[in-house]
Amino acid sequence: MNPLxxxxxxxxxxxxxxxxxxxxxxxxxxxxxxxxxxxLPPGPPMHALRRWGAAxxxxxxxxxxxxQQGAPDxxxxxxxxxxxxxxxxxxxxxxxxxxxxxxxxxxxxADKPLDSMAATIYGGRPGTPMAPWKAMLSEAxxxxxxxxxxxxxxxxxxxxx
Amino acid sequence: MKRRDCLALMxxxxxxxxxxxxxxxxTGTGDLGVIVARSxxxxxxxxxxxxxxxxxxxxxxxxxxxxxxxxRDGRYAFVFGRDGALTKVDLLTHRIAGRVMQAGNSIGGAIxxxxxxxxxxxxxxxxxxxxxxxxxxxxxxxxxxxxxGKLSRVVGLVDLPxxxxxxxxxxxxxxxxxxxxDRANPVTTKLPNIGRQxxxxxxxxxxxxxxxxxxxxxxxxxxxxxEEKPRVRRIxxxxxxxxxxxxxxxxxxxxxxxxxxxxxxxxxIGRHEVLVVDTDTWQEVxxxxxxxxxxxxxxxxxxxxxxxxxxxxDYHRVQVIDTTTQKIVRxxxxxxxxxxxxxxxxxxxxxxxxRDDHRVSVIDTQTFATQATMTVDSPSxxxxxxxxxxxxx
Numbered sequence: 001m002n003p004l005x006x007x008x009x010x011x012x013x014x015x016x017x018x019x020x021x022x023x024x025x026x027x028x029x030x031x032x033x034x035x036x037x038x039x040l041p042p043g044p045p046m047h048a049l050r051r052w053g054a055a056x057x058x059x060x061x062x063x064x065x066x067x068q069q070g071a072p073d074x075x076x077x078x079x080x081x082x083x084x085x086x087x088x089x090x091x092x093x094x095x096x097x098x099x100x101x102x103x104x105x106x107x108x109x110a111d112k113p114l115d116s117m118a119a120t121i122y123g124g125r126p127g128t129p130m131a132p133w134k135a136m137l138s139e140a141x142x143x144x145x146x147x148x149x150x151x152x153x154x155x156x157x158x159x160x161x
Numbered sequence: 162m163k164r165r166d167c168l169a170l171m172x173x174x175x176x177x178x179x180x181x182x183x184x185x186x187x188t189g190t191g192d193l194g195v196i197v198a199r200s201x202x203x204x205x206x207x208x209x210x211x212x213x214x215x216x217x218x219x220x221x222x223x224x225x226x227x228x229x230x231x232x233r234d235g236r237y238a239f240v241f242g243r244d245g246a247l248t249k250v251d252l253l254t255h256r257i258a259g260r261v262m263q264a265g266n267s268i269g270g271a272i273x274x275x276x277x278x279x280x281x282x283x284x285x286x287x288x289x290x291x292x293x294x295x296x297x298x299x300x301x302x303x304x305x306x307x308x309x310g311k312l313s314r315v316v317g318l319v320d321l322p323x324x325x326x327x328x329x330x331x332x333x334x335x336x337x338x339x340x341x342x343d344r345a346n347p348v349t350t351k352l353p354n355i356g357r358q359x360x361x362x363x364x365x366x367x368x369x370x371x372x373x374x375x376x377x378x379x380x381x382x383x384x385x386x387x388e389e390k391p392r393v394r395r396i397x398x399x400x401x402x403x404x405x406x407x408x409x410x411x412x413x414x415x416x417x418x419x420x421x422x423x424x425x426x427x428x429x430i431g432r433h434e435v436l437v438v439d440t441d442t443w444q445e446v447x448x449x450x451x452x453x454x455x456x457x458x459x460x461x462x463x464x465x466x467x468x469x470x471x472x473x474x475d476y477h478r479v480q481v482i483d484t485t486t487q488k489i490v491r492x493x494x495x496x497x498x499x500x501x502x503x504x505x506x507x508x509x510x511x512x513x514x515x516r517d518d519h520r521v522s523v524i525d526t527q528t529f530a531t532q533a534t535m536t537v538d539s540p541s542x543x544x545x546x547x548x549x550x551x552x553x554x
Contacts (some may be wrong), residue, residue: 086498086516086539087473090411093243094199094225098266099284100314100331100360100412124408129360129376131408136474 072144080145081154083136091129096153100129106152117146190235191506193252194545196514196521197227197240198538204240205537206252209505209512209545212523212533216255222246228269228416228542230554232294233276235546239294241270241281249297252546259297263290269416271320274552278341280318280326287312289328291341301347307333317362317373317415319553321386329359329373329382336362336373336384336393355382355393363418364553365425365440372396374415376430383443396443397427397436406431411472413456418553421464421484428455428469435469437487447487452478457501460484461508461526468511470499479513481529491529495522500540506547514540 072080085094091101102108109117122142124132133142148154192210204218221227223244230239237258240248245264250257266285272278272294279294288304305313305328313330321327324341336352336359357377364371364386373382380398384391413428420426420440427436429448435458437447453475460467467482476499481491496515503512510532513522516539523533548554 082517083473087410089225093223093266095223095243097223097244099226099243099268100316127377129358129409129412131410133408133410135408 070140072138072141076141077144080137080141081148084145084149084153096149104149104153106150109150112150114143114146114150117149118143121145188253190252190546192546193235194503194512194543195229195238195240195250195252196512196537196540197224197229197542197544199224199227199516199541200539202242203538204238204250205540206250206255207512207535209510212535214535214537218250218255218257220257221248221250224541226268226541229544229548230270230272230279231544231546231549232272233549235549237294238544239270239272239279241267243267245283245285247279247281247292247297249294261292261297261299263292263299268314268316269318271318271326271553272549273320273324273326273341274322275324276549278324280320280341282315282318282328284314287314287330287332289315289318289326289339291326291344291347300344301339301341303339303347303349305330305333305337307335316360319362319364319371319416321364321371322368322552327362327364327371327384327386329355329362331358331360334359334377336371336382338384338386338391350391352384352391352393356380356395360412360430361415363415365418365420366552368552370440372415372425372427374413374427374430376409376412379430381427394443397438397445400429400436400445400448401432404432407433407454409454409472410474411454411456413454413458416553419458419460419467421460421467424484426458426460426467426482426484428458435467435482449482449487449489451480451489452492459502459504461511462504462506463508466490466508466526468502470502470513473498476500481526493524493529495524495531496520501542503543503545506545512543512545514543516540 091099092104093099096104122134122139124130192208194207194209196205202221202224206215208215222242225243227240227242238250245262245267247261247263249259263281264283267281267283270281277294278291280289280291282289291301293300305315307313313332315328316331317329319327327338329336334355334357336355338350340348356375359373360376362373369387371384379401381396383394383396409431423440425438425440429436433451433453435449435451435455439446451469453471455469456472457470469480477494477497479493479499480489483490495513497517500516501514511524511526519536519538521535521537521540522531525532
C-alpha cells in the first residue's frame with residue numbers, strides 16, 4: 001500500500017471513530033519494514049531486554065535509526081513503565097482498562113499489529129485524542145512500550161519515598 | 162485507649178469517644194475534605210483548618226481519575242472510581258457507608274441540589290445512572306444510546322436546579338439534559354450537532370450556562386439553560402486561528418470552573434493559552450500565554466486569582482493569573498506531576514497534589530508561601546466539603 005494513501009484515508013475516515021482500536025488506522029511507523037518480532041513473555045526487565053535485543057536487531061536491520069538507538073536501558077524502562085501507567089493512564093486508565101482511550105490490556109491488543117501500535121504511540125492518531133508522544137519518546141521507546149503492552153504491561157515498581 | 166475498647170464503650174458514654182484514637186469528637190464537617198491516593202485505591206480524609214491527615218479509607222478500587230461529590234451536610238463523600246464503583250464514605254467515622262459496582266468504566270458524577278440523587282457518568286456502558294444518595298439504590302438508568310445499539314461515552318455531567326442533569330456525549334457530538342423529577346419516567350432533552358467531540362463541560366455558578374469544550378474543533382458549545390427551549394450556541398469559534406494544534410497529552414478539565422467577575426477563563430485545546438471570555442457577550446476578550454497545555458483553570462473563590470496547572474511534560478509548574486490585570490503574577494513549582502488544586506472554602510489557601518513527589522502542599526494564596534506539606538501516596542484529586550454548597554461541583 002502506498003503509505004501516503006494510507007495516511008490520507010486515515011484522516012478522512014478513521015478520525016471519527018474513537019472506538020476503533022489504535023491499530024486499525026495508524027499509519028505504519030516503518031513503511032519499508034514490517035516488524036515480526038514476537039511479543040515478549042512476561043519476565044524480569046533485563047531478561048526481556050536480552051531476548052528483545054536479538055529480535056530488534058534482526059527485525060530492524062534496515063531501520064537504521066532505530067537499530068542505532070537500540071532498546072531502552074533498564075533505567076529508561078523503569079521511567080517508561082511509570083509514564084505509561086501514570087500519564088498514558090490519564091486516558092487509558094491506571095490499569096490500562098480504558099477510559100477516553102481504548103483498553104490497552106494484553107487481551108484487548110491480542111490481534112493488533114505491533115508496528116501499528118508503536119506507530120500510534122510515536123506519531124499519534126490525527127482526528128482522535130491520541131497525541132503523538134515523539135517529543136518525549138524515541139522510536140525505540142515506543143516500540144518497547146508496544147511490546148510490553150502486547151505481552152501484558154509490567155506492574156509499576158514502588159518508588160522510594 | 163485502643164479502638165476496640167472505644168467501640169465497647171460507645172454504649173456506655175458518648176463523652177468517652179472524644180478521647181478515642183480514630184473516633185473524633187462531635188465536630189462539624191466544614192473543614193473536612195478528601196485526597197485521592199490513586200495508585201492504592203485509598204481516600205485520605207483531611208482537616209483543612211488543622212492542615213492534617215485524619216485517616217485513610219482503603220479498599221475503594223481503581224481510583225485513577227476518581228472524582229468526588231459531597232452530601233448536602235458535608236458528612237459523606239461519594240467517590241466515583243474508574244472501575245465503575247460508587248463508594249459512599251463517612252468522613253466522621255472514616256468508614257465506607259455504602260458501595261455499589263454500577264458500571265464497567267466510570268468517569269465521575271454529580272449530586273442534585275437537594276442532595277437526594279447521586280448520578281454517575283459512565284464510559285462503559287455509556288450513559289448515566291442515578292442513585293438514591295441515602296441507600297445507593299438505582300433510581301434511573303439512562304443509556305446514552307444515540308443510534309440503535311450505540312452508546313456514547315458520557316462526559317461533562319453537571320447538576321442543574323431541580324432534579325435535572327446536563328451532560329455531553331463524546332461519541333455523538335450531543336448535549337443531553339435529563340429531568341429526573343419523576344424518577345420512574347425521566348425526560349431527556351437532546352441537543353444534537355453541538356460540535357465535534359465534547360470532552361468535558363461546566364455549568365456557570367448561577368446554573369444558567371452549560372459550556373462544553375470541544376476536542377474535535379476550535380471552540381466551545383454553550384447552552385443558555387434559562388431559555389424556554391435550550392439551544393446550542395458556538396462560542397470562541399476558531400480560537401486556534403487555523404494554526405496546527407500542539408499535542409494534547411492530557412485532556413483539560415472544565416469542571417473546576419473559572420468564572421471570575423463577568424469573565425470566564427477556559428483552557429485552550431492544543432494551545433498553551435488560557436482563553437478569556439466575557440460572560441455577558443460570550444465574546445473573547447483576551448488570551449493569556451501560559452507554561453503548557455492547561456488542565457485545570459480554577460478561580461480562587463473570590464475571583465481575584467485564577468490558578469492553572471498543566472499536562473505532562475510541563476506539570477511541575479502552577480501559574481497564577483491576576484484577574485485585575487490578566488497577567489501571570491507567579492509561577493510556582495510545588496512538586497513533580499501536579500495533578501490537582503483545591504481552594505479552601507474562602508480561598509486563603511490552596512492545596513496542590515504532586516503525584517510523583519507523593520506530596521500535597523498547602524500554599525497561602527496571598528504570599529505564595531508553603532504553609533504545610535503532607536505525604537500521600539500518588540495523590541491526585543483533592544475535594545473539600547465546601548463543594549457541597551456549589552452548583553456544578
